[in-house]
Amino acid sequence: MTENDKASSRPTVADRSSSAAIAVDHLVKVYKQTRAVDDISFSLPRGSITGLLGGNGAGKTTTIAMIMGLVLPTSGRVQVLGHRVPEESAAVLGRMNFESPYVDMPMRLTVRQNLTVFGKLYAVKNLSDRIAKLAEDLDLADFIDRANGKLSAGQKTRVALAKALINQPELLLLDEPTASLDPDTADWVRAHLERYRRDNNATILLASHNMLEVERLCDRVIIMKRGRIEDDDTPEAIMARYNRTTLEEVFLDVARGRVNGAQEAVR
Amino acid sequence: MTELSLHGGISLHRIGAMILRYWYLLLSSWPRLLELLYWPALQVITWGFLQLYIAENANFFARAGGTLIGAVILWDILFRGQLGFSISFLEEMWARNLGNLMMSPLKPIEFLLSLMVMSLIRLAIGVIPMTLLALFLFHFNVYALGLPLIAFFCNLIFTSWSVGIFVSGLVLRNGLGAESIVWTLMFAILPLACVYYPVSVLPGWLQYVAWALPPTYAFEGMRALLIEHTFRTDLMLQAFAINAVLLVASFWAFLALLRSARKHGSLLSGGE
Numbered sequence: 088m089t090e091n092d093k094a095s096s097r098p099t100v101a102d103r104s105s106s107a108a109i110a111v112d113h114l115v116k117v118y119k120q121t122r123a124v125d126d127i128s129f130s131l132p133r134g135s136i137t138g139l140l141g142g143n144g145a146g147k148t149t150t151i152a153m154i155m156g157l158v159l160p161t162s163g164r165v166q167v168l169g170h171r172v173p174e175e176s177a178a179v180l181g182r183m184n185f186e187s188p189y190v191d192m193p194m195r196l197t198v199r200q201n202l203t204v205f206g207k208l209y210a211v212k213n214l215s216d217r218i219a220k221l222a223e224d225l226d227l228a229d230f231i232d233r234a235n236g237k238l239s240a241g242q243k244t245r246v247a248l249a250k251a252l253i254n255q256p257e258l259l260l261l262d263e264p265t266a267s268l269d270p271d272t273a274d275w276v277r278a279h280l281e282r283y284r285r286d287n288n289a290t291i292l293l294a295s296h297n298m299l300e301v302e303r304l305c306d307r308v309i310i311m312k313r314g315r316i317e318d319d320d321t322p323e324a325i326m327a328r329y330n331r332t333t334l335e336e337v338f339l340d341v342a343r344g345r346v347n348g349a350q351e352a353v354r
Numbered sequence: 355m356t357e358l359s360l361h362g363g364i365s366l367h368r369i370g371a372m373i374l375r376y377w378y379l380l381l382s383s384w385p386r387l388l389e390l391l392y393w394p395a396l397q398v399i400t401w402g403f404l405q406l407y408i409a410e411n412a413n414f415f416a417r418a419g420g421t422l423i424g425a426v427i428l429w430d431i432l433f434r435g436q437l438g439f440s441i442s443f444l445e446e447m448w449a450r451n452l453g454n455l456m457m458s459p460l461k462p463i464e465f466l467l468s469l470m471v472m473s474l475i476r477l478a479i480g481v482i483p484m485t486l487l488a489l490f491l492f493h494f495n496v497y498a499l500g501l502p503l504i505a506f507f508c509n510l511i512f513t514s515w516s517v518g519i520f521v522s523g524l525v526l527r528n529g530l531g532a533e534s535i536v537w538t539l540m541f542a543i544l545p546l547a548c549v550y551y552p553v554s555v556l557p558g559w560l561q562y563v564a565w566a567l568p569p570t571y572a573f574e575g576m577r578a579l580l581i582e583h584t585f586r587t588d589l590m591l592q593a594f595a596i597n598a599v600l601l602v603a604s605f606w607a608f609l610a611l612l613r614s615a616r617k618h619g620s621l622l623s624g625g626e
Contacts, residue, residue, distance in 0.1 A: 118619060152622055155457050159616045173616070181459040189622055190453035193375070193445075195382040204378070207371030208458045234382070250454070 107166070108133045108258050108290035109154055114163035116149050116314075123149045125314035126163070131292060131307075133257070136284055138301035138322075139294040140334070141311035142342045147294040148189070150311070151260050154292070155185060168258060179258075181209055186251040187262040191243075194236030198227055198246050201235055202253060209254035221249040225279065241272040248276060252283065259283075261293040265300060273297075277304055298335040308334065310341055317341050364467070368460050372468030376442050377475075390476055394430050394484035401426040402492040421580050422550065423494045427485060428506055428576055429549045432569050433540050434480050435514030436521075438473030440536040443522040447530055456621055462612060466605070469522070470515050477511075499576070502585045506572045509593040513568045516600040517543075523604075523611035527620055549573050568593040568600065 109131040116124040124146040131137050139147045152158040154165055156173035164171060170178045192201045199218060206214040222228045225245045230238060235246060244265070251259060264280070265273035277300060284291055295301055301308060302322050310318040310325070318325055318341070322334055329337045380386055405422040446452045455465065488494045496503065521539055525532045546560070547569035553561050564570045571593035578586045615621050 148622065149619070152619070157453065157456055157616065157621045158619050159613070177459070177461070180457065183457075185457055187453065189450070191450040192454070193379065193449040193451050196375070196378050200375075200378045204371050204375040205454070205458065207374065208368050208455075208460050210365070210367055210459070 106133070106169070107131055108135070108168060109292060110166040111150070111154070112164045112166075114150070114153060114165060115161045116146075116153060116158065117161045122314050124153070124160075127311070127314070127316050128163075129309055129316065129319060131290060133290050134284070134288045135307060136280075136291040136293070136305045137307045137309060138305035139292060139309050139311065140296075140298075140301060140338060141294075141317075142338075144313075145311040146314040147311055148187075148262055149314075151185075151187075151262055151292065151294055155183075155260060156180075181254060182256060183258040183260065184209075184251045184254055184256040185260040185262070186247045186264055187260075188266055189262070192235045192246060192250060195234055197234055198231045198238075198249075201246065202249060205250050206253050211254055217253065221252060225249050225252075240267045241269060244268055244272070244276065248279070255287060257287075257289055259289055259291045261291065261295075263295060264293055265295070265297060273300070280304060298333060298338055302334050310337070312341055364461070364464055365459075368464045369468045369471070372460065372465065373471050373475075376445070376468070376472045379445060380476075380479075387479065390434075390480040391483055394434065394480045395487055397426050397430060398423065398484045398488050399491065402488060402494070406492065420494045421577055423488055423492055424496060424499075424576050424580060425549050425573060427481070427488065427496050428510060428569075428572060429544070430481055430484060431477065431507060432510040432514050432543075432547075432572075434477050435473050435511045436518045436540050437536075438476035438480075439469045439515055439518030440521055440525075441476075442469050442472040443518070444525065444530075444533065444536060447525060447533075452526075453621060462609065463605075466519055466608070469518065473514065473518065474511070499579060502575065502579055502590075505590040506576055509568050509572045509590065509597060512594075512597040512601060514540075516597070516604040519601075519604040519608050523608035526608075527611040527615045527618075529620060543567060543569065546570070547573060552577060566596070568596045571596075 107130040109129075111130070112128050114124055114127050115122065127146075127150065139150065141147050149158060153160050154167060154172065156176045159173065166172070168179045168182055170176075172179065196204070202218045202221065203214065206217060211217050218231075222231050225248060227242075227245060227249060230242055235243065238246065244267070248264070251261070259280075261280075265276050268276065280291060281304060283289060291304075293301075293304070305322060308318070308320065308322050308325055309316055318328070318337075320328070325337055326332060326334060329340055331337050331340065402423050405420075408422070446455060485496045488496060499506070517539060521532075521536050524535055546556075546564050547567050548556065548564055549569070553564050553570060553574060556564055571589040575586050575589045575593075578584050578589070
């Protein structure tokens with residue numbers, strides 16, 4: 088192979104972004120005087136699980152909302168599964184899904200009715216089979232004909248996850264997927280997410296405050312602070328760089344602005 | 355959900371899914387069903403007895419039998435049509451479900467079409483018993499208006515949808531703090547649309563405003579039919595023309611407000 092051949096086979100920026108599950112390029116969101124997201128760029132390969140870390144107001148939710156098309160960026164661009172968002176959202180919305188504490192499922196509808204409605208919205212084929220499979224996988228059978236409003240927090244989270252998986256999404260966006268869950272249920276949800284990613288080669292981007300969750304699930308971590316990316320690497324590399332043994336310690340260093348020798352090296 | 359996907363095909367499947375969602379909700383809640391029946395019945399009974407009393411005491415109303423009760427029924431088509439549309443929309447805000455819908459492949463036009471179908475369903479549940487009550491208690495058969503009734507109904511329902519689309523956009527943009535507009539805006543139209551009296555009663559300058567509202571044509575048309583036994587095609591055609599403009603304008607406003615909501619992050623909060 089000649090140098091020219093090598094150069095021509097090397098992926099360009101455009102190629103990389105079109106093959107990535109998510110490509111964010113110089114993304115900015117300004118609300119009045121506040122820069123909620125301040126010129127961030129990253130690209131997530133398909134089949135990866137990435138954790139978006141940061142304190143309250145770091146810009147995680149706004150970033151995810153811009154990836155989903157719920158919030159328009161002030162500048163910059165977002166590409167999802169090879170399509171620009173929000174301009175070409177119609178081409179990708181059926182291939183992705185999300186779960187967030189900012190939304191609920193209708194309370195008066197039963198779990199089955201909710202899943203039926205969303206299954207139809209996503210044009211899921213063999214919907215009753217799909218609902219039965221999700222009920223089995225996520226252990227919903229005991230309360231599938233109960234109104235969503237009468238479920239416990241853990242049961243609701245499982246139902247929300249079932250809704251997020253109803254269309255077998257290639258890309259799953261999760262905002263605090265295990266918030267308000269007891270450790271057993273949270274562990275159970277994480278195991279399910281790992282299995283789903285492995286079986287479907289799905290890409291998962293999750294925002295979380297739970298460092299153990301991120302350490303366990305994610306092969307990459309993006310740490311945000313005041314709308315900017317503070318660090319972006321594997322959990323192991325980040326912990327090594329900050330000379331820490333847990334991501335929680337790294338999180339506290341970043342949140343409290345503690346700059347140690349290792350962090351200086353990063354900068 | 356993206357406003358830019360308007361040019362793509364409309365999916366009856368997705369519209370059906372939304373109608374199913376609202377149907378499940380209606381069936382799950384007897385107070386919601388009862389409310390659909392309660393207010394129209396109360397209206398027709400109150401105004402029906404008033405009309406009976408006036409008819410016994412005034413020559414004009416004896417001759418123009420049914421104009422009051424007919425106006426009540428047509429007004430309810432207009433008002434309940436808009437409420438039927440807007441309440442289905444508000445259910446999504448109250449349930450904090452809008453984000454789920456916005457993130458689904460559902461397009462704005464499909465969402466609005468499903469709300470229109472739901473307004474018809476809710477209207478049928480409320481208004482058909484009301485018309486039967488008018489027939490049973492006051493011997494007023496609104497269906498005897500014949501084909502003109504279809505023209506009145508279409509014009510009123512088109513206006514109700516335009517108002518419903520516009521106020522839904524306002525709530526989308528401004529959150530539930532704007533909810534009161536849903537309940538009150540139509541009442542601003544009530545005196546101007548000349549529901550219970552002819553346009554000629556209004557001062558000259560206000561008549562121009564009245565004639566800018568499509569419902570005015572329906573109520574004038576109904577009076578012409580009941581009093582003069584004449585169907586005013588000209589009035590109906592003018593109303594259809596204004597309604598066409600209103601529907602396009604309201605849809606455009608909805609998309610603009612949706613875009614503004616995305617710009618300001620209102621879809622994430624959706625609250626007050």
